[in-house]
Amino acid sequence: MKPIQWSGGKLRLLDQTALPHQEIYLEISDYREAVRAIKALQVRGAPAIGIAAGYGIALGARSIKASSIKAFQKEMEHVLEDFAASRPTAVNLFWTINRMRRALSTADSRGEAVEALEKEARLIQRQQSAAMAVLSRIGSSLIDDNCTILTHCNTGQLATGVEYGTALGVIKAAAEQGKKVSVYADETRPLLQGARLTTWELERLKIPVTLITDSMAGHFISRGKIDCVLVGADRIAANGDTANKIGTYSVAVLAGENGIPFYVAAPLSSIDISIVSGDHIPIEERGREEVLEFQGQRIAPQKVRAANPAFDVTPHRYITAIVTEKGIIRPPYKRNLKSAMQEGQQCRKPG
């Protein structure tokens, strides 16, 4: 399964809104289609959005006809802005945009720029692939044999666009080491990434999974059925506060209340050291029809008001540890996240 591919100057995306019923690949050659695919969650998951945006920006570069590098760079800014406006919460998107902008600034001609942007997009996917493989292996040390893990939303290959996921990557790595693991998957309303995508990925990996509604997580935690909670992240602030799919905060509180560990797994590209705390993370508010409808079927009376924040923020005090490709980070997060980020910077320089 390759959810994000680049070949022949085109972006190929596995349409996640059609899963698990249909496996449809989108062939994208217009960058605006890539923006639309991100907005519509056809590609989703913080690391996957970052990778897809890289290729989408490379597509945008191909479409610009300006021959002077100055005019080219100016037009490219509109492309970058279109991607920046697609989804506000996952920081990987902005991390990619910054990298692409840097690559763009080094080019001396249109031809060089197109080439540099495509090269950078490929590099992002390669580096993220390596990062996810490493963090999965590192995180697997937290998973005991015969462990039952609760997870929320989808954090597998689909969410990262590479071979390993974040939270599901850790689970996959543990299973590959011969550990017997089983998973309780929250369905993750409103868009059911848990029911549609996590169960689908775990079945392919032959890891036993039990689907539950989000409202059941507390029940199973309190009855001692869950050994630990493991989730991904859309943006981690400098103090460790973590924005992730709506419902994550509740599961973190329930884990803490019942004395089981709550782990976050995320690459450094999901860490936003520029903001001091979760209070500053922008939370995307999506359309109310996602709550009022269920796969297109109306579930509430016609005029009912609904709220639809797509993410919530889990304060760092509920987080037992954060698994990254630079190791398992524990409190105090402010100091330890900073060190990991500096190490990450140093590693990137020679490459």
Place this chain on the structure above:
Amino acid sequence: MKPIQWSGGKLRLLDQTALPHQEIYLEISDYREAVRAIKALQVRGAPAIGIAAGYGIALGARSIKASSIKAFQKEMEHVLEDFAASRPTAVNLFWTINRMRRALSTADSRGEAVEALEKEARLIQRQQSAAMAVLSRIGSSLIDDNCTILTHCNTGQLATGVEYGTALGVIKAAAEQGKKVSVYADETRPLLQGARLTTWELERLKIPVTLITDSMAGHFISRGKIDCVLVGADRIAANGDTANKIGTYSVAVLAGENGIPFYVAAPLSSIDISIVSGDHIPIEERGREEVLEFQGQRIAPQKVRAANPAFDVTPHRYITAIVTEKGIIRPPYKRNLKSAMQEGQQCRKPG
């Protein structure tokens, strides 16, 4: 709106599975249809199940041809057993069955028994109607002006079969007193009683309501949008532990964590003084298709396993107060629930 009616020896039920899209009334003359309606949640909500079972048992009595009172009483036991086996958690069902068995035991002939059972069923509905009106008024003292209340599942007229609900009854009474109240309604997966029924009832009452997924409750509580949580109960143990719709426990923990009150509203008929704690409350496990499907539409891969406990237990330490028709009961619950029940018994004797 009259969700449960008895007239001309027939039971008329508003089919709650068809709401909010259609208002369909079921005309029931065979007691087995009443059992099926309870199992299928066409009538649901602990007090409503209790009332519907009373009339259902009265229908059962009409169908028995045995002329000797002994043979009649023996056949009636099968009817009572059929109702007892319909749903395990809401204690109101067993409370009704006990009352009907007592009424049956006093009869000296088939004719007397049929009459006594029908009379008792009507009395149950009348008494429950009075109890709900009183507890709603009593509970409204807990609701401040300009208060925003979070509720889970449906606890209105539909859930009680009488003019006032339990938790929604309290909210209705507060609004009738001129207090400005607004409600956040959890959609309540898997069967969406919040999305389908609570929003529908609140719109009819012209009380502002915002529909959210169950996973959003913690987010809004932590952001200070909710002043208190108010829910119903399916069974309250002698120590105050409360079984209610799956997801209630999570909301209770989140309320406690964020320092807002968590109230339960329930008539004495929902209190089961015979069991010492919530550990002994039987939790109904319903079919997995309710989780794997959404109003008949498949949402997960074909072979996925799912769990479907219909209720969870909130330990009494998370409950700020329990509103009953005998007053607002606060900790220590063991002593105070016992007193309320004794008072309830004394009041019933003269009637």
